[in-house]
Amino acid sequence: MHPLAEKMLRKSALPSIYCPGCGHGTVLNSFLRAVDKLGVYDNLALVGGIGCSGWTPVFIKADTIHALHGRAVAVATGLKLAQPDRKVVVFCGDGDCVAIGGNHFIHAARRNIDLTVVMLNNNIYGMTGGQVAPTTPYQARTQTSPRGNPEQPFDACELARAAGATYIARWTTAQPAQMAKSMREAMEHKGFAFVEVVVQCPTQAGRYMYGTGSAVDLYEMLKTNSVRLSKAGELGAEELAGKIVVGRLLQRDDRPEFTEGVYGLCQAKGV
Amino acid sequence: MALTVEIVQGNEACVKGALAAGCRFFAGYPITPATEIAELMALRLPEHNGAFVQMEDELGSINAVVGAAWGGMKACTATTGPGFSLMQEGIGYAAMTETPCVIIDVQRGGPATGQPTMPSQQDVMQAKYGSHGDYEIIALCPSSVQESFELTVKAFNLAERFRVPVIVLSDEIVGHTREKLRIPAEVEAIPRTPPAAPPDEYKMYRPGPDGLLDGMPSVGQGYNILVESQAHGEDGNRKGNDIATSAKVIEHLCSKITGHAQELTDIVTLECDEAEVLVVAYGSVVRSAKNAVRQARAQGIKAGLVQLRILWPFPDEALVGLASGVRKVLVPEMNVGKISREVQRVLGKYCEVISLPALGGELHTPTKILKQLGS
Ligand SMILES: Cc1ncc(C[n+]2csc(CCOP(=O)(O)OP(=O)(O)O)c2C)c(N)n1
Numbered sequence: 001m002h003p004l005a006e007k008m009l010r011k012s013a014l015p016s017i018y019c020p021g022c023g024h025g026t027v028l029n030s031f032l033r034a035v036d037k038l039g040v041y042d043n044l045a046l047v048g049g050i051g052c053s054g055w056t057p058v059f060i061k062a063d064t065i066h067a068l069h070g071r072a073v074a075v076a077t078g079l080k081l082a083q084p085d086r087k088v089v090v091f092c093g094d095g096d097c098v099a100i101g102g103n104h105f106i107h108a109a110r111r112n113i114d115l116t117v118v119m120l121n122n123n124i125y126g127m128t129g130g131q132v133a134p135t136t137p138y139q140a141r142t143q144t145s146p147r148g149n150p151e152q153p154f155d156a157c158e159l160a161r162a163a164g165a166t167y168i169a170r171w172t173t174a175q176p177a178q179m180a181k182s183m184r185e186a187m188e189h190k191g192f193a194f195v196e197v198v199v200q201c202p203t204q205a206g207r208y209m210y211g212t213g214s215a216v217d218l219y220e221m222l223k224t225n226s227v228r229l230s231k232a233g234e235l236g237a238e239e240l241a242g243k244i245v246v247g248r249l250l251q252r253d254d255r256p257e258f259t260e261g262v263y264g265l266c267q268a269k270g271v
Numbered sequence: 272m273a274l275t276v277e278i279v280q281g282n283e284a285c286v287k288g289a290l291a292a293g294c295r296f297f298a299g300y301p302i303t304p305a306t307e308i309a310e311l312m313a314l315r316l317p318e319h320n321g322a323f324v325q326m327e328d329e330l331g332s333i334n335a336v337v338g339a340a341w342g343g344m345k346a347c348t349a350t351t352g353p354g355f356s357l358m359q360e361g362i363g364y365a366a367m368t369e370t371p372c373v374i375i376d377v378q379r380g381g382p383a384t385g386q387p388t389m390p391s392q393q394d395v396m397q398a399k400y401g402s403h404g405d406y407e408i409i410a411l412c413p414s415s416v417q418e419s420f421e422l423t424v425k426a427f428n429l430a431e432r433f434r435v436p437v438i439v440l441s442d443e444i445v446g447h448t449r450e451k452l453r454i455p456a457e458v459e460a461i462p463r464t465p466p467a468a469p470p471d472e473y474k475m476y477r478p479g480p481d482g483l484l485d486g487m488p489s490v491g492q493g494y495n496i497l498v499e500s501q502a503h504g505e506d507g508n509r510k511g512n513d514i515a516t517s518a519k520v521i522e523h524l525c526s527k528i529t530g531h532a533q534e535l536t537d538i539v540t541l542e543c544d545e546a547e548v549l550v551v552a553y554g555s556v557v558r559s560a561k562n563a564v565r566q567a568r569a570q571g572i573k574a575g576l577v578q579l580r581i582l583w584p585f586p587d588e589a590l591v592g593l594a595s596g597v598r599k600v601l602v603p604e605m606n607v608g609k610i611s612r613e614v615q616r617v618l619g620k621y622c623e624v625i626s627l628p629a630l631g632g633e634l635h636t637p638t639k640i641l642k643q644l645g646s
Contacts, residue, residue, distance in 0.1 A: 010497065012508050045490045047338070058497065058509075063490040065341055065498040068364050071334040074326065078298060078335030081322040082342020083490055104334075107327040262322050 004032050008041060010061040017055055021215025023173035023199030027120055028056050030176045031089075034183035045086040047076045049101060051127045053093035053120035070100030073108045076115050084259045087116070087187050094121040094135040098156050102134075109163035109192045111258035116186040116193045119156055122201035123209065130204035137242075140209045157249050160194040167193035168250040173200060174223035175246060182248060191257050198222060198244050275454045281419040281445040282307040282349075284452050285375055286315060288423030289347055291458040294373070295321035296346035298335035300328055300354060303387050304443040305377040308349035329354035333361030336372045340365075341498055343463065343489030345427055347373035352381040355394055355401070362436050363402025366524060367500045369476065369484055371430035371463075375423070375439040377446040378554075380632050389632030390443035392554055392605040398438045399583045405521050407528035409535060410438040410583040414557035416450045422580060428461040429535070433527060434484050440582060442605070444555035444634060463487060470494045475507035476520070482527040528584055536589045537580040542568055546575030548599045548644055551590070551614050553579040556603050556635055563640035574644045582610070587617045594621045601643050603627035603635045 001009075009032075018024050035041050046057030050069035057064045067075040072090045080088045097105055097119045108115060124142055125131040131144040135156065139148040157168050167189040169182035179197055186193035200206070200218035207213050210221070222244070229247030232240060279287070285308055289297075297312035299305075313323045322339070326332040332348045339346040350358065355376045365372050378394045380386030398410040409429050411422040419441060426437040466473050466486035470493050478484055488494035497507035502517035510516035528535070542564055543549065552560040557578045567574035577593055579586065594600070600618055602611035602625065611626035618624055627643060629635050 010495070012506055013497070045342075058499070061495050063341075063494070063496050065338065065496075066500060067334065067337075068360055068500065071330065071361065071364075074331040074334035075338035077324065077326070077331070078296065078338030078340075078346065079342045079490060080338075081324060081335075082296060082339040082344040082346075086491060103327050104331050107331070262324065263317075263320075 004036055008032050008035065008061055009059055013059050016059055018052065019203040021200065021202040022052070023122070023201065024052060024056060024120055026173040026176050027118065027179070027197050027199060028059060030180040031056070031118070031183055032060070034180040034187065037180070038184050038187055040087050040187060043085070043087050045079055045083060045088045047072045047079065047088065047090045049092035049096035051093035051096045051125070053091055054096055056091040056120070057089070070096055071104065072096065073101055073104040073115070073117060077108055077113055080113055080115055080259055081262060084263065089116045089118065089187065091118050091120065093126065094119060094123065094156065095125050095133045098154050098159060099134045106159065106163040109160050109165040109194070112164055112166055112191045112255045113258040114190055114192070116183070116195065118183065119194065119196045121156065121196055121198050122205050124201060124205040126201050126204050130208045136209070142208050156196055157194065161250055164192070164255060165194045165250070166191035166252050166255050169248045170196040170198070170244070171246050172198040172222040172226050172244055174219060174226060185248065189251070191255065273456050277452050277454070278449055279416060279452050280307060280447055280449050281413065281416045281441060282377065282447070283311055284416045284419035285349070285423045285439065285441065286311040287452070287454060288420040289373065289427065290315060290319060291454070291460065292424040292427035293345045293460045293462070294347050294427060295319060296336065296339035296344040297348065298324045298326050298332040298339070298346070299348045299350065300326055300332050302351050302354050304379055304446050305349045305351045305375065308375060308377070329357035330361060333358040333365070333374065337361065337365055337368070337370050340370045340372050341490055341496070343491070345371070345463065347375065349375035349377065351377050351379045352385060352394060353383070355397060359397070359401040362408070363404060363406060364500050365436040366402065366406040366408060368498045369434040370436065371434050371487065372436050373423070373426045373430055373439060374436060375441060378440060378442040386632050388443065390555060390605060390634065391632065392442060392556070395440065395582060395606065395609050398440055405525060407525045408436050408438060408583060409433065409528060409581065410440050411537070412440045412553040412580060412582050413445055414554050414578065415445065416448060416452050418580065419445060420452055420454065424458055424460070428459070431461040431463060432483065433531070434487060435528065440554065442554050463489070465489070465492055466494070474505040476503060477505040478523055478527065482523065482530055532584045532586070533588065535581055535584050536586040538586055538589050539578040539580060540593065541576040543575035543577065543593055545573060546597060547573040548601065549575050549577055549593065549597050550601045550603065550640060550644070551577045551579065552603055553582055553610065556605060559635045559637045560603060560640055562637035563644060566637060566641050567644045570645070572644055585613050585617070590614065590617050591621070594618050597622050599623045599625065601625050601627055601640065603629065603640055605629050605634065
C-alpha cells in the first residue's frame with residue numbers, strides 16, 4: 001500500500017465499491033494528497049451523501065458521517081456550527097448535490113458557510129444504474145431518457161456562483177494535480193468552497209450515453225474536451241459547446257462567513 | 272439559583288427545558304403552532320454559546336441537528352404535522368445511526384396543511400412509525416406548561432442514555448397555554464460522555480450487556496467515527512447485504528427501547544384505587560379528564576385517571592397492573608381513536624375499552640367525559 005493510503009484509508013471499509021475504471025478513485029487520491037500537503041489530516045470532518053460519490057469519505061480514516069441522499073450539506077451545516085474549527089468537507093454526486101440536495105446546496109452557498117463541497121459529476125446517476133441526472137446533457141440517452149434527454153442540464157458552478165459561493169473550481173479526472181491544488185485552496189478558503197470534478201463513469205454513462213464502456217476512451221474525452229478558463233475567453237459559443245471549462249472559476253472574500261456570523265454577531269451585541 | 276416561578280407558554284417552557292438540559296443547537300423552519308420555539312431559541316441560544324440556524328426546510332433542519340449532535344452538541348428541532356412528515360427520513364436516520372436528538376412536535380390538525388392553528392393528537396402513530404423500516408423511538412406527551420418543561424428535560428436525558436431520537440408530542444393547546452412554571456434551582460442533565468473504551472479498542476456500534484452503547488464520541492475526539500445509516504456491523508462498516516448482521520442491528524435498535532419499557536414507563540394516576548371505570552389520557556385531554564374524574568368521584572362514581580406521560584414505548588405492563596377490578600376504560604383523544612387501539616390490545620381481554628374521539632380541533636369537555644363515566 002502507498003504510504004498515504006496506509007496512513008489515511010479506513011482499511012476495514014476496503015475494497016472500494018467502485019467499478020473498474022471509475023474516476024472516483026482519482027478524486028480520492030487527489031484529496032488525500034491535498035490533505036497531506038496542507039497537513040490537515042487530524043483536523044478533518046467528512047460528510048458523504050448517498051450515491052457512488054458519497055462513498056468517498058467512507059474510505060478515509062477520519063471522522064465521517066455517511067448521510068442520507070441529498071442531505072450531506074445539511075448535516076455538514078450542523079456539524080460545522082458545532083465544530084467551527086474543523087475542516088468540514090462534503091463529497092457528493094451531481095444528483096445528490098444539485099437534484100435532491102439542491103435546496104441545501106444553494107442555501108449553504110447563500111450563507112457562505114465555511115464548507116468544502118466536492119461534487120463528483122459523472123453526468124448520470126451511477127449507483128442506481130444510469131438514470132438521467134440534472135447534469136445529463138440535452139438529448140443524451142440514459143435509462144430514464146431512452147429517447148434522449150428532454151431536459152436542460154445545470155451548470156453547478158454557475159449555480160454556486162449565483163447562490164453566493166465564494167470559491168469555485170472545476171477540473172476533470174484528467175487533471176489530478178490541479179484538482180488537488182484546488183482542493184487545497186478550497187479547504188484553506190474561509191467560506192463556501194465548491195469543487196466540481198467531472199469524472200468518467202464507464203459502467204453507466206459510458207454504456208448508455210457515450211456508447212463506450214472503455215475508461216480509457218472516456219478519460220481521453222475528458223482530456224480533449226477540457227478548456228482552461230484562461231483559454232475559454234478566446235473561444236466563441238460554438239467552439240465552447242460540449243467543452244468543459246476548467247480552472248479556478250471564482251475566488252472572492254467580500255462576503256461574511258456564516259459560522260463566524262452566528263457566533264460573532266451575538267458577541268458583538270454583548271448578548 | 273433558587274426556584275423561579277414564571278407565567279409562560281408551553282412552547283416557551285420547552286425552550287427553557289431544552290436549555291436547562293444542555294441543548295446548545297437548534298435548527299428549524301417556522302411553522303404554526305411551533306414557531307415560538309424557534310423564535311425563543313434564536314434569542315436565547317447565543318447566551319449559552321449555542322447556535323441557532325433557520326434552515327431552508329425541515330429536511331435540512333433534522334439533518335443539521337444530526338450533524339450538530341455528532342459535532343458534540345445536544346441538539347433539537349421543533350415543528351408540527353407537515354414539517355414532522357418531512358423530517359421522517361431524517362428521524363429514521365437518527366434511529367439507525369443512534370444519534371441522540373430531540374424533535375418537538377406541537378401537533379395541529381391534518382392531514383396536509385390541515386388546521387394550522389387548531390390542536391390535535393393526530394401524529395401519535397407517526398411519532399412511532401413515521402419513518403420507513405423497523406426501529407423504536409421514545410415519545411413523551413406533556414399536558415401542561417410544567418410538564419412541557421419537565422418532559423423536555425427528560426427527552427434530552429433519555430436521548431443521551433438510549434442514543435435515540437426522542438419526540439416531545441406537544442399540541443397546540445399545551446404549546447400556547449400560559450400558566451405557572453416552576454423552574455427548580457437544579458435540573459438533572461445527563462452530560463454527553465465520550466466512550467470509556469479508548470479509540471483503538473472502540474467499536475462504534477457495539478452494545479453493552481444492557482443493550483446500550485458505550486458513551487458517545489464526537490467528531491474531533493480521535494475516534495475516527497464512521498456514522499453509517501446502512502445496516503452496519505459493530506465497527507460501523509456497511510453490512511446491508513449480510514442477513515444476520517442486518518437482523519442483529521434491527522433487533523438491537525428495537526430491543527434497546529422495548530427491553531427498557533419498565534424504566535421508560537411514566538404514568539401519573541389520579542383516584543385509581545378501587546376504580547371501576549378508568550380514563551386513559553395523554554396531552555391536553557388530561558386536563559379535561561382530571562376534571563371529569565374529580566366530578567365523577569364527587570357523585571360517587573368510582574372513576575380513575577391514568578395519564579400517559581411517555582406514550583412510546585407503550586406501557587403495557589403498567590396498564591395491566593392498574594386494570595384489576597376495572598369494568599370499563601375510556602380513551603378520549605383528539606384523533607379518530609388511535610391510542611384506544613393500543614389500549615384495546617393491552618386491556619381488551621380484561622374489560623371494555625371505549626374510544627372517545629374528538630375531531631376538528633375540539634378538546635373534550637369534562638362534561639362529555641363525565642357523561643361516559645356515569646353510563
Ligand atoms: C430519498 C432517496 N431517493 C432515492 C435514493 C436512491 N438513490 C441512491 S443513489 C442515487 C443517485 C446517485 O447519483 P449521484 O448523486 O449523481 O451519484 P453517483 O452514484 O452518480 O456518484 C439515488 C437516486 C435514495 N437513496 N434516497
